[in-house]
Amino acid sequence: MAPSYRYTETSKSSSASTMFPDHEHDHGKCVSSAMQRAEDLCAERSVRLTDIRRQVLELVWQSHNPVGAYDLLDNLHGIGKRAQPPTVYRALEFLMDQGLIHRIESLNAYIGCRDPGEDHAGQFLICRDCGAAAELVDKRIDAAIGQGAKAAGFSVEHPTVELEGVCANCRPEHKGTKHG
Amino acid sequence: MAPSYRYTETSKSSSASTMFPDHEHDHGKCVSSAMQRAEDLCAERSVRLTDIRRQVLELVWQSHNPVGAYDLLDNLHGIGKRAQPPTVYRALEFLMDQGLIHRIESLNAYIGCRDPGEDHAGQFLICRDCGAAAELVDKRIDAAIGQGAKAAGFSVEHPTVELEGVCANCRPEHKGTKHG
DNA sequence: GTAAATATGTTATAACATAACATTTCAATT
DNA sequence: AATTGAAATGTTATGTTATAACATATTTAC
Structure with a gap:
């Protein structure tokens, strides 16, 4: 059983890196x-x-x-x-x-x-090619942010983490093999 | 000699947590x-x-x-x-x-x-009280973000990290003691 | 059913940003 | 110092995102 936060897939296997839903x-x-x-x-x-x-x-x-x-x-x-x-x-x-x-x-x-229901700060991966955004919930990022802020004597209430780049679906090296 | 990126201070000693300039x-x-x-x-x-x-x-x-x-x-x-x-x-x-x-x-x-001159992604601590923003350059945050993104098959080109909260100058517990 | 709270409608405007094209300034060369 | 091509700025208009302020309608609790 896939964890509930995964995108609903049809029959194909899901790799660990499908934060972005396939087509x-x-x-x-x-x-x-x-x-x-x-x-x-x-x-x-x-x-x-x-x-x-x-x-x-x-x-x-x-x-x-x-x-x-x-x-x-x-x-x-x-x-x-x-x-x-x-x-x-x-x-x-x-x-x-x-x-x-x-x-x-x-x-x-x-x-x-x-x-929703989990009170969390969203971290987003935003593909500059297809425009899709995937929400990440990464505790190491949260922890690193918390530590960095604490060292500066700052208490974070509302973090904004938005990472623009290229998703796996849109990377040239993967495009040829993707319906393989 | 203080590192060049520190805010210029007068005579007072600077604590390690003065990312935010004092008054x-x-x-x-x-x-x-x-x-x-x-x-x-x-x-x-x-x-x-x-x-x-x-x-x-x-x-x-x-x-x-x-x-x-x-x-x-x-x-x-x-x-x-x-x-x-x-x-x-x-x-x-x-x-x-x-x-x-x-x-x-x-x-x-x-x-x-x-x-400036260093090509870096800015990470910002933004105080919701005084409105000041301090730029952080924290490699652990960068590293955590890089790892999190990589696990999702995503390559980050332009990260946005903006952390709203309260700075040391504005925290009630420090306000009384701050001019020492 | 009435009152209070919540939600929506409506009008106007604020706040942020860029397209498109004209003109000026700069700085390298003749 | 005149020519010229590139870079910067001026100008007009408009596009995009968001909220203030107040009127009306709907829901809920009593």
Whole structure:
């Protein structure tokens, strides 16, 4: 059984380095499990996952790429007229408060949290080629940061770790062999 | 002799944890040494530290707090009329290319680089109380990040590490004892 | 059913950033 | 010192991201 935080895969074997979902992964399952988790957490906490909030969360989960607030707004279909910015920003604020999404500071964009409920600082690997972002939870990074800050007499409350680079799917040396 | 990257201090002894300058530090020296370093580096590289660029760099160095582009713009005094945004953004781009300043993604703001010439990824400690930011260069953090990324098959090109919290100067337990 | 709290609608504007093209300045050469 | 090509700056307009302030509607607790 794969740990729950892994991306849902079809039949292919998953290497240890598939933090980034491959192109064959069953993304519908990513979405549905994220939505179910959100429903459960909100119920448990007695907070309201309203239509708008649910819709925004689902839009955020449409891909593994961080998405901007105005992109979400464009895809938010109210009954009649277009929604206004505060609508989406309020939903984003709620979802962040509940730990259901993260904000990527270096992109001014938002991405679904892979492990809501766990209170954690997200660490992100952001591919400059395909644009996908994977959330890392690496205790050694946290520990190193904690130590470095402590040596400076600084207490960290909110770390931002966003690592831009190239993911395994997009590295030239892997591209030729990847559906092997 | 203190290492060159330390903040210039007056007569008081510096503890190992003064990554953040204390209130008595001789800030004029921070500015003048940063400016001199910039002049030297630009000369060495045959790039032009023009009036505007020099002025923007000096404004960035007016404090140890990250400063926004429009704040800089407000303080940029051309001969006659107010400068326009592209003026300051172009100067900021130049200064970043030369490694003389860093951009703080989580604040949309800019801060002087404490060690230009060294090609390094900045790691920042940002105090939510006083607003000051200190640049850390911690190899263990870099190493932990490198390892974490590698395990995910990801190659990091541009890390962003911004740690919001409270600096030693602003921690309540130190406030009472700080002028000793 | 009423009140209080929560959520959403609406209007306006703030804050941050860049595209595109015109003009000026610089600095190397003739 | 005139020519010229590159670099820098000026200028106008607009794009992108985000929030303030106040009105209305919906939900929940009593």
